[in-house]
Amino acid sequence: MHAKTCRKGNINRVMRDEAAIGLGIVKAREEPAPGYVRLRLAFRAVAERARPGQFVHVYPVPLGLSAASRDAPVPQRRLDPFLRRPFSIHDADRSRGEFAILFKIIGKGTRELAEVRVGDALDVIGPLGNGFSAPVGYDRIILMGGGIGVAPLVLAAKDFAGSHRVVTLVGGRTAHDVLCVDDFEAAGAQVHVATEDGSLGFAGQVTDLFESLLSQGLRGVILACGPMPMMQKVADISQVAGLPAFFSLEDRFGCGLGACLGCAVRVVEPDGSRRYMRVCKEGPVVEAQKVDFDGT
């Protein structure tokens, strides 16, 4: 059923039980580390539906409170930057109707998004995508995040805490790039840190840490997010270890809804054939062994 299109004011709209489209009001903004910003947004329909591993598609320019309260049916949007940006749902407080994103400032869009102030309104569609799920038969979840890859794992740690034991491996180049350790601990997860320069925790890549923990007997379902080279290593290691692994993938998104075929990752089907999969709709979470790393 279609929710009615409301032409006035800041009323958000739910799209056929799946995702909502509308304005998220910025409730809090913090910089957990230089170059990283965490925003807490009030948008009940998104927060209530959010599952770990899903994402929101956000127009990266804050509209300001005035814009949100104005009589405009759709808030005035700029033409540049043109596209929305995808961000993982980092956290969700379903009872308060709020969710969070955590992002790294890297380009035009995130630079603008970093300028939001509390009270600004952001144009959001979400939650989108499939989200993480754990196959039965494992009582432990192993979360692995490289750099900003930890963003989707915090909600995963919280949500899986009820049903699983959660171990988190957080990697970064230096201690400055290691994010969210407190959040994982607050969620009751056991946390291991790796830094490439050895400035914090294990000295080496997070995949090296992973191998070392595996050799100490760690077992569980792997949910990982990070740069492609890291993912490929995780795929290889988990295959050797015989553990199920799932990735939250990144790609350049257009619509975010599965319509434009702009986001593509090559996957191997069970019959060995290859095809491009829509990361936004059939992902962003993909089974590790399905990804055809040669095609990326």
Add this chain to the structure above:
Amino acid sequence: MHAKTCRKGNINRVMRDEAAIGLGIVKAREEPAPGYVRLRLAFRAVAERARPGQFVHVYPVPLGLSAASRDAPVPQRRLDPFLRRPFSIHDADRSRGEFAILFKIIGKGTRELAEVRVGDALDVIGPLGNGFSAPVGYDRIILMGGGIGVAPLVLAAKDFAGSHRVVTLVGGRTAHDVLCVDDFEAAGAQVHVATEDGSLGFAGQVTDLFESLLSQGLRGVILACGPMPMMQKVADISQVAGLPAFFSLEDRFGCGLGACLGCAVRVVEPDGSRRYMRVCKEGPVVEAQKVDFDGT
């Protein structure tokens, strides 16, 4: 002589005794009427050099105090809107190093410019253009403004007040479009108002009021600013009355410096030949009889 290019911080630069280029800090913002905004900007080099009838060329997106204080040699500028916008210098307080612009919200750029907050920094070049001047032999200046055309006349009223008697004719469609009457009176000018709907002052166009005052014996140098059809009437009437008249013209500007030939108004030379004149450099003030209204 070239002033040194200063690569850091908010230091403004004077271009060969003429104009300055740099950041103007917003000191005050008010809306004298709905849809009109007046900004007072601190930029000493502009304020000190400003003559009535000159303009500033402004990039219409506020940069924010943070941007201004950042280590960027040139403030980050957006790509859309792309061009600067020209605005007449509306007022100048040379001792405080501040000047004002008064503008009407009409499109993309002025909509953004209207959003500035006190403390924001604007990228400004100015003062540019020739400015008003009065031929000798007249002790009275007749200022005529239609709508937002009053913007450049306030500084004219103030500056000519020392040497001339100043009469101001302000026209608008309704009483709401009649701006700056207080300012003209504060400058010691005698003010006549005309509204097309008769809601304030004389009922009719400002050019009708002008004719009526002429018939009552008014004489002087006419300095006018308004839409083209009004200008054409003023040109005709002043020619018949044998009075010198000068216009501040509007056109779409590119560089504002005379280099791109993007701003053109067709003028008649003394020998009767026609050519396009660069409004930004040879104007924006032009002798009324010089304008070839057929070529606009």
Add this chain to the structure above:
Amino acid sequence: MEPDTSVTICGIRMKNPVMAASGTFGYGREYGEVFDLSKMGAIVVKGTTLKPRMGNPPPRLAETPCGLLNSVGLENPGIDVFIERELPYLRGLGVPVIVNVAGETPEEYAEVSKRLDKAPGVAALEVNVSCPNVKKGGMAFGTDPEALKEVISSVRRSTSLPLITKLSPNVSDIGFLARVATNAGSDAISLINTLLGMAIDVNTMKPVLGAVFGGLSGPAVKPVALRMVWEVSSAVRVPVIGMGGITSGTDAVEFLLAGASAVAVGSATLVRPDACLEVVRGIWEFMKEKGVMTVGELVGAAKRKVDSGAGCPRGTRDF
């Protein structure tokens, strides 16, 4: 009296002149979850070929100033799967469905068109002549008049459905190609498809797109699209469907004034799923405000003003 936004293009009656542009609306399903598709003028589905196509390697999108590049590469499940799995859904929407047809040879275009000719629920075909013609060494059908004639003629022979030719903007003389297409039997012209472009990532020092080149769309291309609509609607007598950078009702009105009889919205939908409806509303509000009662009054109105003296024709302008 309220403005009437309905239009009829090659016999297809539409509630309003706004279509979803091919390739940005999939086969409709994804947007069907977001808003009521029956409010649209028409839906042009994604480029469909005889055989399934895998499409190009990622990345397939790159944002550019006020626009985007795409190199999707006509990924589609092939015409038979389309007819079997997608068309029934589309047919049920109560909106004219236009199928964007692509191929590598005139024969392939003809075969796809023939299969669609028999499929109920197709309102018209849009012949996409901007994809590469491998037979002819990579030269697109849309830029070579001979090849264009051949493709349109063979499609014409294989179907009685209304034919819309979608022209490529990467040409010197778009009006000429439009005449070639209509002479070969096209009932309407749609334009513009994307402008060939590219982006380079200075960090990796490589092209951003996996396919190196991609098609530019979005507001950045609007001035070029408007000019081509103006030229084509002067060159041919068939209806013109204008697109390229439309994000608002005002943009759409510009295209109508330039001579388009209908418009399509592409990239804007990627940002605002219901962009088409926003555009419809904007057109309606513009008509209301100006007291324009039918879309027809707007079509080509700017041209009539210029013809009557307010500007110079193409031959006399200088740059």
Add this chain to the structure above:
Amino acid sequence: MEPDTSVTICGIRMKNPVMAASGTFGYGREYGEVFDLSKMGAIVVKGTTLKPRMGNPPPRLAETPCGLLNSVGLENPGIDVFIERELPYLRGLGVPVIVNVAGETPEEYAEVSKRLDKAPGVAALEVNVSCPNVKKGGMAFGTDPEALKEVISSVRRSTSLPLITKLSPNVSDIGFLARVATNAGSDAISLINTLLGMAIDVNTMKPVLGAVFGGLSGPAVKPVALRMVWEVSSAVRVPVIGMGGITSGTDAVEFLLAGASAVAVGSATLVRPDACLEVVRGIWEFMKEKGVMTVGELVGAAKRKVDSGAGCPRGTRDF
């Protein structure tokens, strides 16, 4: 060691690869009041014709999304006035001066070139083949291979100065036209000139520009410009001067990576008078950061990466 930004293009030694693009820098005087012009790579002056030209009626400019349209119409005082009044000033700046030459017939181009050949202080000629050819019914020299060949050949015969042909982007196959120009004797290719476009004012329901059509420039066209630079630098062996939408050092580096040996900055100068110097600084900083010592290392580097396997050539891409 510090990066060396100097380059030599057809024997013209430049401090850096950044030129002011023709038509946006006048004859230099206005910007000479704003910053030290001797820091520029080169100055290309505005299009100059045999006789004075009045230019087009206003409005001549229209802002568009991330760009602008202009229809200045080659307003200029004519070659003799240029040589007498403007060249002496330019000569004194200590920067290579390139004169943009335009005309309505091959003979006119040749005559202008001949007069410049004898004028001291001209480093090269840029032959602007994108202005209308009235003789040939409004078809621009830059889109007709035969006409292009004729113009470049006759200019070639009338001067020994280095010749740069400035190509129009409004064509199907820019690489082919570049080959025509170099075969006719051009020593370098510059591109892109503006894309033909238009804007319509929905309030007046008329085109914004007095001349109806205008040329689109600025960031909006950058993806098209980059692609054409990539194509042309693959099609010819002479140096390519790239332009179209450059506003930063990063933009310029993209053009170098795509195969340009130097770049020009046009529209950006209208917004930031010293945009060229900003671009120079940005290139320098990029080189410094990446440890690139000479501009030559950047030229075409993205192409070398793709040739070595990271992408597909033009013939195989799809849209």
